[in-house]
């Protein structure tokens with residue numbers, strides 16, 4: 001077995017695996033595509049239109065260089081195309097007040113591949129990785145107007161707080177979902 005995946009659980013879909021440098025372009029593409037579709041009408045249109053693949057690739061390369069974070073991809077079984085990804089690691093500063101030690105920083109599944117269990121599989125991979133590192137409790141911040149809130153509730157996340165953040169010049173509300181048990 002791939003040693004980076006020594007914590008693998010049998011519930012993971014076969015197409016979910018740890019990301020590596022070759023996945024950066026695919027992850028950036030999933031990120032730009034899903035932001036534009038999911039956040040249309042939620043975030044400013046001009047901001048979404050200005051998103052550039054190259055900038056997202058550079059940002060992803062930086063994020064993947066952070067040693068205490070983990071990144072997973074879901075790939076299309078026949079073509080190997082990257083169709084989803086998740087990133088997780090220690091909770092960011094400020095959120096530790098909510099009594100959790102870990103965070104899912106990002107989770108995106110390409111339109112057309114949603115509803116096939118890949119989101120659940122990516123979360124399961126991240127949770128197994130966090131659990132193996134002794135984390136207690138996990139948080140994810142979701143835009144309050146994002147229908148994905150129902151997905152996190154379906155997976156047992158409990159609403160735990162609200163905050164306003166500025167994205168592309170607009171003030172938007174986010175909701176925190178918390179899992180007390182990571183494993």
Ligand SMILES: CC(C)(COP(=O)(O)OP(=O)(O)OC[C@H]1O[C@@H](n2cnc3c(N)ncnc32)[C@H](O)[C@@H]1OP(=O)(O)O)[C@@H](O)C(=O)NCCC(=O)NCCS
Nearest residue numbers: 038107108109114115116117118119120147148150151154
């Ligand atoms: C939200 C997202 C990650 C979920 O991944 P997915 O692969 O579509 O979801 P899954 O197929 O794994 O669904 C798991 C369960 O959640 C439910 N679910 C998924 N999305 C849902 C939604 N929007 N509303 C209600 N339930 C939902 C599914 O019905 C399924 O339930 P079941 O296991 O009882 O049948 C994905 O749809 C996505 O990337 N959306 C666009 C981007 C986004 O919003 N990302 C989150 C940013 S915080």
